[in-house]
Amino acid sequence: xxxxxxxxxxxxxxxxxxxxxxxxxxxxxxxxxxxxxxxxxxxxxxxxxxxxxxxxxxxxxxxxxxxxxxxxxxxxxxxxxxxxxxxxxxxxxxxxxxxxxxxxxxxxxxxxxxxxxxxxxxxxxxxxxxxxxxxxxxxxxxxxxxxxxxxxxxxxxxxxxxxxxxxxxxxxxxxxxxxxxxxxxxxxxxxxxxxxxxxxxxxxxxxxxxxxxxxxxxxxxxxxxxxxxxxxxxxxxxxxxxxxxxxxxxxxxxxxxxxxxxxxxxxxxxxxxxxxxxxxxxxxxxxxxxxxxxxxxxxxxxxxxxxxxxxxxxxxxxxxxxxxxxxxxxxxxxxxxxxxxxxxxxxxxxxxxxxxxxxxxxxxxxxxxxxxxxxxxxxxxxxxxxxxxxxxxxxxxxxxxxxxxxxxxxxxxxxxxxxxxxxxxxxxxxxxxxxxxxxxxxxxxxxxxxxxxxxxxxxxxxxxxxxxxxxxxxxxxxxxxxxxxxxxxxxxxxxxxxxxxxxxxxxxxxxxxxxxxxxxxxxxxxxxxxxxxxxxxxxxxxxxxxxxxxxxxxxxxxxxxxxxxxxxx
Numbered sequence: 001x002x003x004x005x006x007x008x009x010x011x012x013x014x015x016x017x018x019x020x021x022x023x024x025x026x027x028x029x030x031x032x033x034x035x036x037x038x039x040x041x042x043x044x045x046x047x048x049x050x051x052x053x054x055x056x057x058x059x060x061x062x063x064x065x066x067x068x069x070x071x072x073x074x075x076x077x078x079x080x081x082x083x084x085x086x087x088x089x090x091x092x093x094x095x096x097x098x099x100x101x102x103x104x105x106x107x108x109x110x111x112x113x114x115x116x117x118x119x120x121x122x123x124x125x126x127x128x129x130x131x132x133x134x135x136x137x138x139x140x141x142x143x144x145x146x147x148x149x150x151x152x153x154x155x156x157x158x159x160x161x162x163x164x165x166x167x168x169x170x171x172x173x174x175x176x177x178x179x180x181x182x183x184x185x186x187x188x189x190x191x192x193x194x195x196x197x198x199x200x201x202x203x204x205x206x207x208x209x210x211x212x213x214x215x216x217x218x219x220x221x222x223x224x225x226x227x228x229x230x231x232x233x234x235x236x237x238x239x240x241x242x243x244x245x246x247x248x249x250x251x252x253x254x255x256x257x258x259x260x261x262x263x264x265x266x267x268x269x270x271x272x273x274x275x276x277x278x279x280x281x282x283x284x285x286x287x288x289x290x291x292x293x294x295x296x297x298x299x300x301x302x303x304x305x306x307x308x309x310x311x312x313x314x315x316x317x318x319x320x321x322x323x324x325x326x327x328x329x330x331x332x333x334x335x336x337x338x339x340x341x342x343x344x345x346x347x348x349x350x351x352x353x354x355x356x357x358x359x360x361x362x363x364x365x366x367x368x369x370x371x372x373x374x375x376x377x378x379x380x381x382x383x384x385x386x387x388x389x390x391x392x393x394x395x396x397x398x399x400x401x402x403x404x405x406x407x408x409x410x411x412x413x414x415x416x417x418x419x420x421x422x423x424x425x426x427x428x429x430x431x432x433x434x435x436x437x438x439x440x441x442x443x444x445x446x447x448x449x450x451x452x453x454x455x456x457x458x459x460x461x462x463x464x465x466x467x468x469x470x471x472x473x474x475x476x477x478x479x480x481x482x483x484x485x486x487x488x489x490x491x492x493x494x495x496x497x498x499x500x501x502x503x504x505x506x507x508x509x510x511x512x513x514x515x516x517x518x519x520x521x522x523x524x525x526x527x528x529x530x531x532x533x534x535x536x537x538x539x540x541x542x543x544x545x546x547x548x549x550x551x552x553x554x555x556x557x558x559x560x561x562x563x564x565x566x567x568x569x
Contacts, residue, residue: 007173008173008174008175008176009036009040009170009171009172009173009174010139010142010165010169010170010171010172010174011036011037011040011170011171012040012043013139013142013143013146013174013177013180014037014040014103014142014146014165014170015040015043015044015047016180017143017146017147017150017180017182018044018047018074019044019046019047019180020179020180020181020182021071021072021150021180021182022071023047023071023072023074023101024046024047024048025047025048025049025050025065025074025440026041026047026048026049026050026074026075026076027050027052027058027059027061027062027065027073027074027075027076027437028049028050028051028052028055028058028075028076028077029051029052029053029054029055029057029058029076029077029078029082030051030076030078031078031079031082031105031118032078032105033078033079033104033105033106033107033118033166033167034076034077034078034104034105035167036167036170036171037076037103037105037165037170038076040170050440050465050469051465051468052433052462052465053461053462053464053465054085054459054461054462055077055078055082055083055085055086056085056086056087056088056089056429056433056458056459057432057433057459057461057462057465058075058076058077058086058433059075059077059086059088059089059090059093059100059102059433060089060092060429060430060431060432060433060434060436060437060459060462061073061075061433061434061436061437061440061465062074062075062093062100062102062437063089063092063093063096063098063100063423063430063433063434063437064398064421064433064434064435064436064437064438064439064440064441065437065438065440065441066093066098066099066100066437067098067243067244067418067421067434067437067438067441068396068418068437068438068439068440068441068442069441069442072099072100072101072150072153073098073099073100073101073437074100074101074103075100075101075102075103076103076104076105077102077103077104078104078105078118079104079105079106079107079118079119079120079122079164080118080119080120080122080125081118082104083104083122083125083126084125086102087125087126087129088427088428088429088430089427089430089433090102090126090129090130090160091129091425091427092423092424092425092426092427092430093129093159093160093425094129094130094159094160094425095281095282095423095424095425096214096243096281096423096424096425097157097158097159097214097218097281097308098158098159098160098243099153099154099158099159099160099161100153100160100161101149101150101153101160101161101163102126102130102160102161102162102163103162103163103164103165104122104162104163104164104165105164105165105166105167106122106135106136106164106165106166107119107166108166108167108168109137109166109168109169110168112166122135122162122164123135123162123164126160126162129160130159130160130161130162131152131153131157131158131159131160131161132148132149132152132161132162133161133162133163134148134149134162134163134164135163135164135165136163136164136165136166136169137166137169138169139169139172139174142165142169142177143177143178143180145163146163146180147180147181147182147183149161149163150182151182151183151184151185154182154183154184154185155184155185156188156307156308156324156325157306157307157308157310157311187324187325187328188307188323188324188325189324189325189328189329189332190322190323190324190329190332194320194321194322194323195322195329195332195333195336196336197320198303198305198320198321198322198333198336199333199336199337199340200320201274201301201303201319201320202228202232202274202276202303202320202337203337203340203341203342204274205232205234205272205273205274205301206273207271207272207273207274208232208233208234208235208272208273208274208275208276208350209234209235209236209237209268209269209271209272209274209275209276210225210228210229210232210234210235210236210237210275210276210278211236211237211238211239211258211275211276211277211278211280212225212236212237212238212239212246212247212278212279212280213238213239213242213246213277213278213279213280213281213282214239214242214243214244214246214279214280214281214424215246215278215279215280215281215305215306215307215326216246216247216278216279216326216330216417217242217244217245217246217279217417217418218244218279218326218417219279219325219326219327219330220327220417221326221327221330221331222246222247222248222417224327224330224331224333224334225247225278225330226247226248226251226253227334227338228276228330228333228334228337229251229253230253230351231334231337231338231342231347232337232342232347232350232351233253233346233347233348233349233350233351233352233353233354234253234276234350234351234354235253235255235354235357235358236251236253236254236255237254237255237256237257237258237268238254238256238257238258239257239258239280239281239282239285239424240257240258240259240260240265240282240285240424241260241282241285241422241423241424241426242257242420242422242424243281243421243422243423243424244417244418244420244421245414245416245417245418245419245420246279246417248415249412249413249414249415250413251358252351252354252355252358252359253351253354253355253358254358255354255357255358255361256361256409256410257406257409257410258285259406260285260286261286261492262286262288262289262290262292262295263290263292265286265295266292266293266295266296266297269295269296269297269300270297270299270300272300273299273300273301274300274301274302274303274319275296275300275301275302275303276302276303276304276305277302277303277304277305277306278305278306278326278330279305279306279307279326280306280311281311281424282424283295283311283314283315284315285424287426288489288492288493290492294315294316295315296315296316298316300316301319302316302317302318302319303318303319303320303321303322304318304320304321304322305321305322305326305329305330305333306322306323306326307323307324307325307326309323365410365411366411368381369381369384369385369407369411373385373533376533377533377557378530378531378532378533378536378554378555378556378557379556379557380401380404380407380408380478380556381407381411382533382536383407383450383476383478383536383540383554384404384407384408384411384412384450385411386536386537386540386541387408387412387448387450387476387540388411388412388413389537390537390540390541390544391412391446391448391544392446392544394419394444394445394446395419395445395446395447395448396418396419396420396421396438396442396445396446396447396448397412397414397419397420397421397448397450398421398422398431398434398435398438398447398448398449398450398451399420399421399422399431399450400422400423400428400429400430400431400449400450400451400452400455400456401450401451401452401478402426402428402452402455402484402485403452403484403485403488404452404478404484408450418442418445421434421435421438428454428455428458429455429456429458429459429462431449431450431451431455431456432449432451432456432459432460432462432463432465432466432473432475433459433462433465435447435449435466435471435473435475436462436465436466436469436471436473439466439471439472439473440469440471446472446474446544447471447472447473447474448473448474448476448543448544449473449474449475449476450476450478451475451476451477451478452477452478452480452484452485453477453478453479453480453481453482453509453514453516454482454483454484454485454509456475456477456516457509457514460519461523463475463519463520463523463524463525463549463551464523464524466525466549467523467524467525467548467549468524470548470549471549472546472547472548472549472550473549473550474540474543474544474546474549474550474552475520475525475527475549475550475551475552476540476543476551476552476554477516477551477552477553477554478554478556479516479553479554479555479556480556480558481508481509481510481513481558482507482508482509482510483507483508483509486504486507487507490504516529516551516553517529517551517553520551525548525549525550525551526546526548526549526550526551527550527551527552527553528542528551528552528553529553529555530552530553530554530555531555536554539552540552
């Protein structure tokens with residue numbers, strides 16, 4: 001124990017807490033004020049420091065690792081500029097409720113008053129994206145701060161926690177601090193009255209609908225939610241921008257992900273008289289106001305189950321609300337519903353109609369995919385089909401396709417919650433870093449990324465992370481030469497608005513065109529360029545079978561565009 005060492009330092013307190021909580025990796029990009037912490041990894045060989053070339057990539061890796069391992073992801077950032085660089089993926093982690101311990105250095109306590117370079121109020125920068133944030137000022141605070149940080153990380157609703165520590169605290173000697181212990185509260189369960197209220201509302205539904213959110217996937221609660229859907233004969237959708245897969249994609253009552261166009265979302269809800277929103281982490285997954293009003297029409301009754309008080313009745317008044325552990329409360333709700341006096345014959349007939357609709361939906365997506373591929377054009381549809389046909393059992397698909405997302409989430413099959421990863425914060429550039437973290441956490445599962453060229457270029461140096469650890473991640477770049485999602489959205493907004501109706505500047509990525517294969521090769525990652533449909537399948541297959549990282553740059557047919565697809569909004 002650190003307390004028995006005659007030369008124990010403040011940083012030992014930090015590391016003893018990490019060891020006690022089973023932390024194995026610190027993802028980061030070091031700076032001057034973090035050097036005492038980085039050096040501390042030499043004294044704690046069970047904890048590896050994983051270098052990233054940019055702070056936002058480090059945060060992305062920590063997110064992927066946390067999702068893939070089910071443990072807390074730990075990331076270390078430099079003071080002000082480094083913390084600022086990491087805000088994009090910190091925002092993604094906040095929106096997706098990923099438990100991250102985000103640490104940063106801070107200037108020596110004796111220097112802060114002089115307003116040195118790189119100094120700022122770090123807590124004000126990260127406060128709105130963290131569950132708790134604190135700046136350690138004295139050694140005596142550090143054990144309490146670490147205990148509280150891990151307590152918050154272990155308590156739903158999950159979210160990042162931020163702690164900054166100056167180097168003088170890390171290097172200060174101490175005589176001992178006791179054992180590293182963390183409070184872990186038990187699960188929160190809704191009371192019997194709330195369960196009965198939810199059953200009454202659901203049992204009264206004539207047109208029930210379920211939206212399965214990340215809370216379901218995180219709780220591994222597919223079976224319980226499927227049983228509830230079957231008892232009601234309800235149609236089931238997964239939340240639009242999910243970070244896990246939250247319902248079996250082959251289930252006969254599954255009707256696909258919720259669209260991310262506001263009007264289409266309203267139409268889905270308007271078909272229901274009761275909607276069960278289960279563990280939904282993004283209640284408004286749209287960025288453009290279409291003047292159509294609330295996404296959930298007022299006539300729809302909702303039953304909400306969530307572990308976050310702020311999400312229950314957030315935008316729409318809930319007719320019944322269950323607050324607490326999603327998995328435990330789903331099990332109780334399932335038991336109560338299965339013993340409730342429902343008209344089973346009506347539910348069975350309703351379920352048959354939904355099953356017919358679901359089967360027709362799957363057939364329609366298969367037909368559209370075959371027609372697109374048969375056209376001979378190289379589009380995202382062909383890429384989705386090639387990945388579907390070659391991804392090995394247990395593969396994990398990392399999605400940053402944005403404008404082409406509907407093809408991938410409707411064509412691929414996702415057999416377990418971790419088989420899919422996305423980011424419902426949609427701060428771009430997350431996918432390759434997150435894939436690295438996922439591959440570290442799940443070394444026996446093949447990780448495959450599909451990412452648009454615009455998103456990839458935010459942080460292309462994330463490829464270096466793959467090469468540095470020889471992580472066999474396949475990165476498929478959807479190269480359409482621009483920010484296609486903006487082209488779609490400007491049309492939906494009624495633009496362009498210039499007198500001549502000219503295309504907007506800054507949307508195309510031309511002059512010069514990026515050579516992605518050469519770029520990858522410069523960082524030690526082999527790859528190939530595909531510009532014809534006939535060579536796509538073999539290239540994807542080579543990437544799937546590679547034992548090291550691999551890039552496939554797919555030059556899409558830009559005359560086709562695929563504008564008929566929903567895309568992002």
